[in-house]
Amino acid sequence: MAKGRVFFDQELCKGCGLCVLVCPVQCLALNRKEINSKGYNPAYCKEPEKCIGCANCGVMCPDSVITVERF
Numbered sequence: 121m122a123k124g125r126v127f128f129d130q131e132l133c134k135g136c137g138l139c140v141l142v143c144p145v146q147c148l149a150l151n152r153k154e155i156n157s158k159g160y161n162p163a164y165c166k167e168p169e170k171c172i173g174c175a176n177c178g179v180m181c182p183d184s185v186i187t188v189e190r191f
C-alpha cells in the first residue's frame with residue numbers, strides 16, 4: 121500500500137534524473153516515451169504503489185516540479 125503520492129508538473133521538468141536517484145524505493149523514472157515542450161523526457165512515477173511519501177524527490181528537485189502528498 122502506498123503511503124504517499126507524487127505529482128509532477130511535467131512541463132517544468134528538465135529530465136536531470138535527480139529525483140530518480142534519491143527515491144529510496146526506486147519508484148521514479150524518466151519517461152522515454154514522452155518529450156515535454158522543453159525537449160526533455162519528464163520524470164514520472166512508474167510504480168505509485170511503492171511510494172512511502174518521504175518527500176526526498178520533492179526536496180531534491182531543483183525546479184520544484186514535484187508535489188508530494190503524504191497519507
Ligand code: SF4
Pocket residue numbers: 124125126142143144145146147148165170171172173174175176177178188
Ligand atoms: S516521496 Fe519518496 S518514495 Fe515517494 S516518489 Fe518521492 S522519493 Fe520516492
Ligand code: SF4
Pocket residue numbers: 128132133134135136137138139140162163180181182183184185186
Ligand atoms: S529532479 Fe525535477 S527536474 Fe530533475 S528529473 Fe526530477 S522532476 Fe525533473
